[in-house]
Every structure is written in structure tokens, then in C-alpha cells.
Amino acid sequence: MFKRLRFTVVYALRNITRDRQRAAFALFSIAAGVATVVALRMLGLMLTDALTANARAILRGDVVVQSRSQRPTIGFLNNNNSRSAYAISDNNIKQIDAWAAANNIEVNYAVTTELMQSAVVHGDTAGQPAFMFGYFIDPSRYPFYDSIRAQDPPGVPLAKLFDGPNQVVIGRRIADQLGAHVGDTMRVGAAKDLQTVKGIVPDTSESNFENPFSVVFSFVYINRAYTPQFGLPPNAANKVYLKLPPTLDQQSVASRINREWPSTQDGGGRWRTQTANALLQQNQMLANLISRFVLLLSLVALVIGGVGIVNTLLVSVNRRSPEIAVLKTLGLQSSSVGLLFLVEAIILGLVGSVIGLGVGLLLSVVAQQFGEQAFAVTLPWRFQLEPLALGMGLGLGITAIFSIFPALLAGQVRPNLVLRSGGIPLARSGCIASLISLIVLLAGISAISEAIIGDFRKYFFTKLQLPWGVIGTLVTFVLIMIILGLIWVVVWFLGRLPSFRNANLRIAIRALTLHRGRTALSLMALIIGMTALSGTLIMTRSISTLLSTSLSEPLGGNVIALPLIPLTSPLIQARLNTLPGVSGYRQLRFGQSDLRAINGDRNFQSVLVIPDDVQSELRMGQINTIIGTNVFGNPPRGKLVEGRFLNADDAGHYRIVIPYRPELEAFGVHVGSTFTYYLSNGNRERTFEVVGIVAPQDQTGLIPFSLGDGAVQAPPNVLGQSLPFDPIIANVDKASLNSVMGAIGAIPGVFVFDVSVFDSIISRLLNQLAALPLLVAGLSLFAAAVLIATTVSLATMERRRQIAILKALGVTRRQALNQLLAENAIIGIVGGVISLLPTLLIIKAVPLLTGDVVTLPIPYDLIVLMLGLSVGITLLATLLTAWSASGEKPLAALRYE
Secondary structure, three states, X not given: OHHHHHHHHHHHHHHHHHOHHHHHHHHHHHHHHHHHHHHHHHHHHHHHXXXXXXXXXXXXXXXXXXXXXXXXXXXXXXXXXXXXXXXXOHHHHHHHHHHHHHOOOEEEEEEEEEEEEEEEEEOOEEOOOEEEEEEEEOOOOOOOOOOOEOOEOOOOEHHHHOOOOOEEEEEHHHHHHHOOOOOOEEEEOOOOOOEEEEEEEOHHHHOOOOOHHHHOOEEEEEEHHHHHHHOOOOOOEOEEEEEOOOOOXXXXXXXXXXXXXOOOOOOOOOEEEEEHHHHHHHHHHHHHHHHHHHHHHHHHHHHHHHHHHHHHHHHHHHHOHHHHHHHHHOOOOHHHHHHHHHHHHHHHHHHHHHHHHHHHHHHHHHHHHHHHHHHOOOOOOOOOHHHHHHHHHHHHHHHHHHOHHHHHHHHOOOHHHHHHHOOOOXXXXXXXXXXXXXXXXXXXXXXHHHHHHHHHHHHOOOOOOOOHHHHHHHHHHHHHHHHHHHHHHHHHHHOOOOOOOOHHHHHHHHHHOOOHHHHHHXXXXXXXXXXXXXXXXXXXXXXXXXXXXXOHHHHOOOEEEEEOOOOOHHHHHHHHHHOOOEEEEEEEEEOOXXXXXXXXXXXXXXXXXXXXXXXXXXXXXXXXXXXXXEEEEOOOOOEEEEEOOOOHHHXXXXXXXXXXXXXXXXXXXXXXXXXXXXXXXXXXXXXXXXXXXXXXXXXXXXXXXXXXXXXXXXXXXXXOOOOOOOOEEEEEOHHHHHHHHHHHHOOOOEEEEEOHHHHHHHHHHHHHHHHHHHHHHHHHHHXXXXXXXXXXXXXXXXXXXXXXXXXXXXXXXXXXXXXXXXHHHHHHHHHHHHHHHHHHHHHHHHHHHOOOOOOOOOOXXXXXXXXXXXXXXXXXXXXXXXXXXXXXXXXXXXXXX
């Protein structure tokens, strides 16, 4: 038995060393899959470490207490020092301090929900403002656990950065956004004095799953001793951090708080508590779930690597059929022949897995960067054995599963047919082997999927405890077979493309159908990777473009000023009238109105509103509401179809300008027509005369309303005021945006921002959501590229005789290489086009699903780039594998054959 095993291993090693090129690509195939598993498992463990290594540091204490009604507040709205906006008052603090002292508990108070506006000030000029959250803390004690150190000045603890009043420490993101540096002065919130930047800390200092707003806004640390300067009550607080002695149980302390603490001061009544132990359990489950999910995704790359092993061994069986026939003639049994190929495959899987472990460790550094972007937390990288053991085990397991088919196929070779004909039709001898290997393949992958899912099925579909790994594997297999069948038809069609009397192109097209199954598998692997990559990138770009182009038009401008303090509106207008770069602005008033009649007809809705038509309902909503508008200067305006715009002489008169709507022609609406509205101020109906009809500017979906010429406009003083202030929307050119916003933001009590802030927020969210899919798609595409290289290599080795004959007939090396490049360029183009189709279909389906409310723009440049990437991958794989074969001398190739 030992001698037989020794013979099998030695024989397999000799075959591997003798056919090094084919073995090399088999190694790379499995190495790509193993590397993906290792990288993603390392990412999962890094996330687990980040979320569970120190729950107290994440929570900033053993127990955190806050009001059940706690919510973000805007700084300028708190200038009245209203104590009702905060859960904790001076009286609360005295009682809580006494309770804590009696229980030997340390207490730390903070305000963490104050949304502020800030800007860097140079001399008398303020820069562009931006939003951020103000964290009012006690820097000498915050946080109880962990240590916050500055990036600038490097390594200085947070406590040592504060040494007096009017000082702040800001997050890195807001520092980069504002161009702020240590030593700069800033206007922060409603503070009466300018603040000096004493340090810049990483955004990850306050970024974790417990703080979802950290994804949207950065932050600033402010000494809580100076809250009155920012319009907050003295000693204001809405969050309490508790540090317990070892003798106290966290849960028991949390349960005592609602019984023994005074009621909240913000109307919340009771307190909401969270313990570090509860957070630890929650984070462990979350990290475990994400780890298992990404590990399931890594199976895609591992299966692609297994396909590469199959392709290599099938070619090996075909080429070595005479050798197999001789072995069987000498008395070797079918099982022994199959064992030779199985052992050879396992050796290849073992070596390939070892290579994959090294590559996976390198890729884990890349995965770390994507993971930090996706989860907005610092992920500590450290060497761990579990991903290596898992990668090795899965690599060997997938190799063994996928090598069953070629091993069984080799055992079925019939010596008499091979020795007589010199070849063997593999399809004839593979029916039984295919069935057995298919069962083993599905059972093996199902078992792996079940092991990965583990006990997590109890958190999902709790009423249906089914083998979801098996079900998912079978469903995926059926889908893959359907897709593979469709791709096989595509490959068949490619073989019938016209060659335009070009000999090289004709040979390349014919070669595509020489091994349709192998070509279809390579094409499918390319499509899977490219679909995930292109879909993520294109959808992210499309949504970002939509947001950046569809806000300023319906809003009527790109800068919004909110005069939150009375009597500041005239100051804003005075500055806008003199600042360069301002083409015009609108002062708006939002009243509450309801359209009751058009030209006296109160049955207008039956004609205007089409049942189940979203567009008609939106158009009805637009003319149903009046917006009071005063226009100054020359902001972008629609085309005047009839009549005139509103002017100063219309003040106090019930006159309106309406947007042009073709369906209004059914009522004979024109200048002089009347619209009757019910106005909430006075609770009465008023009839307005139409003095102008405007065709608004073209708008790109997503914003179904308009504050510009797409709305019904009336003089503001005939409408009731539903807000305590009238917003002002200005149109400012990009070159002057910073200076204009700085000048407006310098007015006390004015909240100013440009609409691109929404675009940046959504773009940041999209980039964060896209980071993990991009990582998985990139790794899958890497595995697909290796499979394509393997397929090209096997194809060129099988066609060495053809290449030699062509070169003997006078074909140059460049021409032979061009044939191979043309063949695989076709695969790249077809794969790229097919991979783009799902994303383009989704983009085209959005208007249908939303009733033409939302229309996603198509980023044609990115589509061309993705198509070029698909072709580039196939061409690069061809060059790497076919260059040597195209240069081989004809005599050497023919003698070898």
C-alpha cells in the first residue's frame, strides 16, 4: 500500500515538473481563489477586532445614559438658552453626581447632538462654511477608555490640546474640507468669539456603528465649560458616561437608573441606557454576520479557481491519453489511473493554496483600506492563522471536488481506442463521470456553504429552519447552468461572425468554437466579475451625477441662506446686492394653500389628474401650492410663454405667475385666467389672476417640486408665513462661491450652505456603500483574469501544431499573435457588453418604475472605460500566455507533436 502511494505521488510530481507551463496556470487558478478567501476572511477578523476588542472604548464608558427623545439640534436655533432642549440640567447633574458618589461611580457629561456651521476666518474674510457636529466634552476626562491623539500636532493627547477658552479640536475631514490648520481661527456655531484650532484628530475618533451621523458629518471638540458662549445653557448635557468599579454589574446599574435618577428635562421622561457588555454582544453578532457574508462571496472566486483546475486537467487527460492507455495495458486499474490524476490535482491545489496564502496576505492590506472606507472605523491589521488555515482547507477541498471529473474521465480511457486512433473523444467517455462529479461538486459546495452559514440561520427565517446553504447552492447552480447555456449560444453565434475575407480574423473566429464549453466558462467568469464592478461604479456615478445636476435648477439657485435670527434678512440682501459673482436671488415664503377652482371650474381634478399616473399627480401637486417669491437681479429663469413676471407693483395684489402645463390648455388657461385657492391665513378662499405663464428650465428628475419658475408664484405679502423666516436662494458662480458664502455666513444668526453639500453627503454615503462590493468585485475579476489566462494558455498549447504549420507557410510571429489577440478581443468585447447590460437595464427601468419622476443619467465615459477594461484584461492575459507560443520555431513544434 505504501509503495503504491509512493509511486502515485512520485509519478504525479514528475508529470507536474515535466509539464511546468500547464501546471503553473493551474497553480495560479487555485491561488487566485485562495487569495480572495484569505483577504476577505482577514477583513472579517479585522472588523471583529475593531468592534469587539474594546467595547468600553467604543462606548466611551461602561454604561452610557441619554434621553429616549434625544435628537440632533441646530446650533442657531438654541440662542434662547432654552433648557428644555437638553435632557440634563444643573439640578439633574447635582442629583446624578450625588448618586454616583454614593455608588463609587465616575461620571462624565457631554453634548453630542449639536449640529453647527463653521468657517475658517482669515483677517476680515471668512471661507466657505460647512456643517459639523459639536461635541462639548470635558477634555481632561473624556473619554474614560481609549486615548484620542492628534494627527497634528502628532501624537498629542486630547487633554493636552486644550489650555484655555475659545479653543477647538477638529476632525480631519472637516479640516480638509475647510482647509483648516492648527493655529487658524474659525467661526463655530453661534459662538460670539472666534475659536482657535488647537489640533486635528482622525475622524475615526468618533466614527463607529453607534454613531451613524459620523458618515455624513465630521465633528469638532469643544470644552463643555464654555457652553454659554455657543448659545447653550450652562452645564448643558444630553449624554452621561459612567465608569463603574469592578464590583458593580453593568446591567444592574442600568436597571437602577430609571428607578433612581430624576426625570429628563427634554420631555423624554425616562432614560435610555446601553452597557458595554450589551454592545459587545451586538458587535460580535454584527461582525460575525458580515464575516460570514463576505466569506460566502469569496466562494465565487474559489469556484472560478476550481474551474481553472478542471480545464487544466481535462487538457492533460486528452493529451496524455496514449500514456494512460499504455499504463492500463501494463496492468494499471482504472481506479489507480484516476488516483494518479487526483493526487496530481491535490498537489497542484496544495502548492497553489500556499501561493494563494501569500498573495492573500498582501491583498488583505488592500482589503483593509476598502473596509475602513466601507465601515468608517479603524481596522487593525495583524497576522492571524485562522484565515490561512481556512484558505488552505477550502483550497484543497475545492481542488479535490473539481478534480473528481477529470480523474474519473482518465480512468475510463479505453486503451484499444487510443492506441488505434491516437486520441479519445472526451464527450463519449464522460457521461457517468459527469454525473458522479456533479453530485460530488454540489454536495461539497453545499457543505461548505452550510458550514459558513452555521448557526446564523436562527437570526433569519426563524420559522423556516431549512438547509439554506444547500438550497442556495442548488438555486445558484441552476442559474449558472441557464446563464452558461445562454453564453454557449453566444459563443456558437460568435463562430458565425463574418470574417470580411480576412484570413487572420477567420482563423480567430473559428478558434472561438473549437472548445465552446471552455470558452463559455471563461466568458461567464469575466461577465460575473465585470458585472459586479461596472454595476457598482456606474450606479454610484449615475446617482452622484443626478444629485449634482438636479438640485440647483428646481431650487432656483445653488446657495441657500436661512435668516434664523429676526431682522437679518435685510443684511443678507444688502450683501448679495454688492458681492461679485451673484447673478440674482429669490426671497421665498411658504404658505399653506389648496387649489379649489380654475376659471371657476371646481371639477378640474377629473381632467388634470389621470388615475395611477404619477406625473399627473405631481403636476397637480405643483399647481396646488403657491410660493411667495421676490426676485432680485437676474437668477436663471424659465422662458416667458405669455404675459410677464411678477414685479414690485404686484405687492399686495392677488396675482400669480404659473408654470406652463399643456393640460391646462383644456381649461383655456391664459393670461387673465383665474385660480381660486384656499389660504390657511385667514381661513378663506382668494381668487388670483394669472399675469404670466413661464416654461421652466429642463430639470433632471429626483426633485418632483420646484422653488423657481416651476412653481406657482405670488407676491409674498399676500400669503401667511408658515416658517419663522423667509429663506433666500441665490445663484452664485462657482469661482465666487467660497467668498459669497463666507460673507453671508459671517452675519450672526445666518445659516448658509450650497446645495452641493447634499451631493457630497450622498456621494460619501454611496462611496461607503460601494466600497465592499468593489472589493469583492475586484477580487472576483482577478480570479476571472487568471482563468482567462489559463484558458488562453491551454488553447495555445493545444494549437501549437496549427501555429507551426501557419508559420511554416510564411505567417510571421506578429500575425500569429494577432490571431490570438483578435480571438480574445472578441471575448473581451462580448463579455464587456453583456456585463453592462444589467446595469443599463436598471437605469432604463428607473423612469418606468417611478413614473418618469427619476431619470438616471448614463455615464458614457465610464461605460467606455469598463468596456476597455474588459478588453484590456483579455488582451493582457493573451499577451502573457501566448507570446512564447507565437515565437516557437515550426520545426520544434512539429517534431514535438
